Amino acid sequence: MSATIVSLPDQSTARIPKMNYLSKENGLLSWLLTGDHKRIAILYLISLSFFFFIGGALAGLIRLELLTPQADLMATDTYNKVFTMHGVIMIFFFLVPSVPATLGNFLIPLMIGAKDLALPKVNLLSWYLYIAGGTLAIYTMATGGVDTGWTFTTPLSTHYVNTNVLTTGLAVFIAGFSSIFTGLNFIVTIHKMRCPGMTWFRLPLFVWAHYAASILMVLATPVVAIAIVLVALERTLGIGVFDPTKGGDPLLFQHLFWFYSHPAVYIMILPGMGVISETISTFSRKRVFGYTAVAFSSVAIAVFGFFVWAHHMFIMGISNYAVLVFSLLTMLVAVPSAIKIFNWTFTLYKGSITFETPMLYTFGFMGLFTIGGLTGVFLGTSGTDIHLTETYFIVAHFHFVMVGGMLMAFLAGIHFWWPKMTGRMYPEKISQLAAVITFIGFNFTFFPQFILGTLGMPRRYASYPPEFQVLNVFSTAGATILGVGYLLPVLYLTWSLKYGAIAGNNPWQATGLEWQIQSPPLTENFTVTPIMDHEAYDYEWLENQNLAKEKSKEVTHAG
Amino acid sequence: MSEQNEKAKHDEHAHHIVSPKVYVVILIALLVGTALTVWASFIDLGFWNPIIALAIATAKATLVVLFFMGVKYSTKLTKLTVGAGIFTFLTLVSMTLADYISRAWGSW
Amino acid sequence: MPDSPVIVHGASEADHHEHPAYLRHHFESVEQQADAAGFAMWLFLVTEVMFFGGMFTAYLIYRNWYYPAFVAASHQLDVRWGTLNTLVLIISSFTMAMGVWCAETRRKKGLVLCLMLTMILGLGFLGIKSIEYSEKIEKHHVPGFHYSLQSFTDPQSDSAVYAEYHDKPLPLDMARHTEIYFSLYFALTGMHALHMIIGIAILGFMIFRAQAGAYTSGHVTFVENFGLYWHFVDVIWIYLFALLYLISRHQ
Ligand code: HEM
Ligand SMILES: [Cu+2]
Numbered sequence: 001m002s003a004t005i006v007s008l009p010d011q012s013t014a015r016i017p018k019m020n021y022l023s024k025e026n027g028l029l030s031w032l033l034t035g036d037h038k039r040i041a042i043l044y045l046i047s048l049s050f051f052f053f054i055g056g057a058l059a060g061l062i063r064l065e066l067l068t069p070q071a072d073l074m075a076t077d078t079y080n081k082v083f084t085m086h087g088v089i090m091i092f093f094f095l096v097p098s099v100p101a102t103l104g105n106f107l108i109p110l111m112i113g114a115k116d117l118a119l120p121k122v123n124l125l126s127w128y129l130y131i132a133g134g135t136l137a138i139y140t141m142a143t144g145g146v147d148t149g150w151t152f153t154t155p156l157s158t159h160y161v162n163t164n165v166l167t168t169g170l171a172v173f174i175a176g177f178s179s180i181f182t183g184l185n186f187i188v189t190i191h192k193m194r195c196p197g198m199t200w201f202r203l204p205l206f207v208w209a210h211y212a213a214s215i216l217m218v219l220a221t222p223v224v225a226i227a228i229v230l231v232a233l234e235r236t237l238g239i240g241v242f243d244p245t246k247g248g249d250p251l252l253f254q255h256l257f258w259f260y261s262h263p264a265v266y267i268m269i270l271p272g273m274g275v276i277s278e279t280i281s282t283f284s285r286k287r288v289f290g291y292t293a294v295a296f297s298s299v300a301i302a303v304f305g306f307f308v309w310a311h312h313m314f315i316m317g318i319s320n321y322a323v324l325v326f327s328l329l330t331m332l333v334a335v336p337s338a339i340k341i342f343n344w345t346f347t348l349y350k351g352s353i354t355f356e357t358p359m360l361y362t363f364g365f366m367g368l369f370t371i372g373g374l375t376g377v378f379l380g381t382s383g384t385d386i387h388l389t390e391t392y393f394i395v396a397h398f399h400f401v402m403v404g405g406m407l408m409a410f411l412a413g414i415h416f417w418w419p420k421m422t423g424r425m426y427p428e429k430i431s432q433l434a435a436v437i438t439f440i441g442f443n444f445t446f447f448p449q450f451i452l453g454t455l456g457m458p459r460r461y462a463s464y465p466p467e468f469q470v471l472n473v474f475s476t477a478g479a480t481i482l483g484v485g486y487l488l489p490v491l492y493l494t495w496s497l498k499y500g501a502i503a504g505n506n507p508w509q510a511t512g513l514e515w516q517i518q519s520p521p522l523t524e525n526f527t528v529t530p531i532m533d534h535e536a537y538d539y540e541w542l543e544n545q546n547l548a549k550e551k552s553k554e555v556t557h558a559g
Numbered sequence: 560m561s562e563q564n565e566k567a568k569h570d571e572h573a574h575h576i577v578s579p580k581v582y583v584v585i586l587i588a589l590l591v592g593t594a595l596t597v598w599a600s601f602i603d604l605g606f607w608n609p610i611i612a613l614a615i616a617t618a619k620a621t622l623v624v625l626f627f628m629g630v631k632y633s634t635k636l637t638k639l640t641v642g643a644g645i646f647t648f649l650t651l652v653s654m655t656l657a658d659y660i661s662r663a664w665g666s667w
Numbered sequence: 668m669p670d671s672p673v674i675v676h677g678a679s680e681a682d683h684h685e686h687p688a689y690l691r692h693h694f695e696s697v698e699q700q701a702d703a704a705g706f707a708m709w710l711f712l713v714t715e716v717m718f719f720g721g722m723f724t725a726y727l728i729y730r731n732w733y734y735p736a737f738v739a740a741s742h743q744l745d746v747r748w749g750t751l752n753t754l755v756l757i758i759s760s761f762t763m764a765m766g767v768w769c770a771e772t773r774r775k776k777g778l779v780l781c782l783m784l785t786m787i788l789g790l791g792f793l794g795i796k797s798i799e800y801s802e803k804i805e806k807h808h809v810p811g812f813h814y815s816l817q818s819f820t821d822p823q824s825d826s827a828v829y830a831e832y833h834d835k836p837l838p839l840d841m842a843r844h845t846e847i848y849f850s851l852y853f854a855l856t857g858m859h860a861l862h863m864i865i866g867i868a869i870l871g872f873m874i875f876r877a878q879a880g881a882y883t884s885g886h887v888t889f890v891e892n893f894g895l896y897w898h899f900v901d902v903i904w905i906y907l908f909a910l911l912y913l914i915s916r917h918q
Binding site for chain 2: 705706707709710712713715716720721723724727728731732746750753754757758760761763764765768771865894895898899901902905906908909910912913914915916
Binding site for chain 1: 692704706717724725728729733850851853854
């Protein structure tokens with residue numbers, strides 16, 4: 001497998017450009033008060049990794065507890081707190097901001113030829129909100145945690161638990177506004193900051209995906225915010241909007257919660273899909289098949305995403321007619337996701353495929369997301385859902401899409417743009433190994449959970465019947481492998497900051513605008529405002545550029 | 560970019576300043592609307608009371624949005640944004656209400 | 668120049684735009700900057716629509732379910748106060764619109780006057796709202812631990828309201844649901860009042876800056892966007908007035 005597209009500059013003479021966004025200013029304050037979207041992206045990357053580590057440690061505790069059928073490692077109510085904090089931290093403090101806040105922040109202005117996001121101060125504000133919310137979540141954990149599940153289900157959360165629902169709720173509320181501001185900023189930027197010639201249909205699909213995700217962030221997040229406010233008011237002042245003893249309907253809370261949280265799953269996957277469109281094109285040297293279809297399917301996912309939320313409530317007591325309608329609509333939302341998978345597969349067809357690390361993660365994404373999405377259709381079918389809901393089948397479904405999908409895409413993206421962000425390459429061999437380990441570990445961890453679910457093992461319990469033990473041991477063993485797979489990148493990426501090969505402008509020979517400037521970029525991104533004069537993913541254009549450059553070199557050498 | 564092009568762009572973005580006369584007319588319309596809706600609420604029209612009240616409220620809100628907030632003179636993008644907000648809100652209300660109303664229908 | 672030339676063609680450096688001090692470095696032109704800020708404000712208002720939307724949804728659902736309780740409970744609101752407040756807020760919207768016009772046409776004195784009037788009217792609204800709230804507190808109509816059903820199980824004990832509406836007593840079961848009405852009443856009007864308070868604070872800041880001439884030298888984005896916010900708060904109230912005060916006056 002010697003085929004590779006990596007083209008690095010001559011390492012003996014190459015240097016990281018002296019002027020770049022990292023070297024521009026020094027000192028902690030220059031980071032904490034920065035308006036530069038690239039620096040804010042780095043701030044996010046560091047803080048997100050921290051929360052991912054905490055969430056991951058909690059996951060480790062869950063899997064350890066489930067190694068044996070009895071609840072022996074911790075008390076059952078401690079277990080409740082552990083899985084709740086795992087869910088809250090992973091969803092609101094890792095997955096929702098993961099790709100948009102890091103890669104999206106870093107790349108959207110570069111990809112559309114802008115100097116920055118439209119609202120740099122708001123961008124910084126949303127990082128501070130994220131940190132404030134995150135601190136509150138950590139505080140909650142330190143002072144006893146919360147045990148309602150990440151869904152804050154009423155009346156459990158309003159009446160029956162004595163844990164820190166208020167601080168957790170506030171943490172999620174604040175993180176929600178961080179997400180709203182990020183989405184708002186992206187939409188404004190994509191509309192108003194494109195460089196001359198950058199028409200909508202020349203935008204990289206990464207930008208389209210973020211545009212669609214941003215619509216969801218802006219329109220859906222406020223609804224969960226108000227739902228949380230009402231829960232808080234009910235706990236503190238005793239108002240009765242969700243309180244059945246006063247005639248309130250706990251299901252109304254679920255309507256409001258899932259009105260956000262279903263679109264939220266697309267907030268969690270769409271940016272990842274954007275990453276996949278970029279990597280798959282670059283590593284098969286082909287324009288993404290059906291560019292327009294992929295672009296519009298992002299928007300379609302965002303729009304349809306608003307009409308299916310009650311598929312999370314099939315057994316909760318909504319009307320039979322609503323079950324029917326929401327079940328049908330859920331089938332609809334799978335269509336645009338499938339369009340994407342098919343188009344990516346066609347992109348591979350007759351492409352010159354190479355297997356650098358980002359591409360390995362991309363393949364992982366395609367397989368695992370397909371399984372996750374298809375099992376989503378099982379769950380959207382109300383009949384099968386009645387059997388599978390609240391079992392480990394659900395847990396497997398959403399981990400396939402969120403961990404197998406989004407986390408793979410996140411890692412694909414981090415590796416793919418690492419040279420752009422830092423100016424240095426990560427070490428290829430060991431990172432390919434990490435990608436393979438992640439894939440194997442993932443399947444060992446989560447595939448058994450599909451089987452456990454169909455056998456009827458319920459989610460959210462610390463103990464289970466002994467006959468389920470074998471599969472649970474598999475799952476815990478897999479989680480250990482997965483842990484190694486995630487630890488490796490932390491180590492070698494840190495190593496590469498100092499020792500990695502100098503990447504040069506465009507190590508992948510990719511076509512995006514971000515690859516045509518120096519790595520790491522200048523603070524102002526472009527020295528002159530670029531003009532876009534070709535389609536996205538135009539490899540012929542790139543070749544002509546390279547030829548022209550070589551010619552001019554020859555001329556200077558001759559002269 | 561040619562000079563002409565630039566100028567066209569400038570004109571497109573040129574801000575429309577609404578004259579105070581328009582604002583006064585809208586103010587009067589809003590005051591009349593308020594008087595009307597309060598007056599209507601004192602008459603027992605049964606089923607029609609809420610409909611009239613909400614219709615007048617919508618008319619008033621539309622005036623505020625179109626003129627005071629200047630949507631009438633704004634770009635398509637702004638209009639689309641307002642439309643998207645209203646549409647999503649109506650989705651939330653109508654689909655949730657649909658569940659509540661159809662619960663009373665019982666099973667098949 | 669960095670050692671890596673930009674391959675894509677650069678736009679012509681020739682610049683036809685003025686470059687005033689308030690043009691931030693990452694924008695190409697003043698129009699782009701104003702456009703972006705305005706669009707961002709509209710998007711923010713859309714999130715506000717959805718924020719209030721959750722509560723409006725709850726209100727509509729429960730009004731459908733517990734119609735008699737909602738009718739009786741809404742009779743506790745005084746249409747006169749509601750009407751007065753609607754007028755106050757509409758006029759404040761007008762003064763705000765005039766303020767924006769003054770800024771656009773560079774009339775400093777007019778702008779300061781309009782902002783001050785808007786602020787006074789906003790404070791007036793809150794004053795009237797607090798009179799209404801204190802009535803509710805006196806009658807124990809604030810949901811929570813001291814909530815009293817007396818006005819609904821025994822309407823004649825509430826003579827002023829009874830004189831106007833002649834409500835029949837509600838069965839205890841239905842009367843209990845009035846608490847949901849008041850929960851939503853306080854959640855909706857409270858959240859609305861919170862927006863007013865934030866608005867008034869910003870108005871104070873703006874009056875201060877306007878006196879220094881900040882908004883009458885061509886850079887009107889801030890005033891315009893604040894205007895959008897203020898009108899939005901007005902729109903929410905127009906619906907609150909209809910839903911809470913007006914639609915349930917007859918059985
Ligand atoms: C491709 C189309 C998809 C369909 C049709 C689908 C369908 C469903 C359905 C019907 C449920 C409810 C199961 C139940 O509670 O009984 C569910 C749960 C869930 N899905 Fe999906 N899904 C899809 C994609 C995704 C994606 C992309 C994500 C996240 C990135 C996701 C994350 C989740 C989560 C987190 C839950 C569980 C929530 C909970 O109860 O804690 N799904 N899905
Ligand atoms: Cu869902």
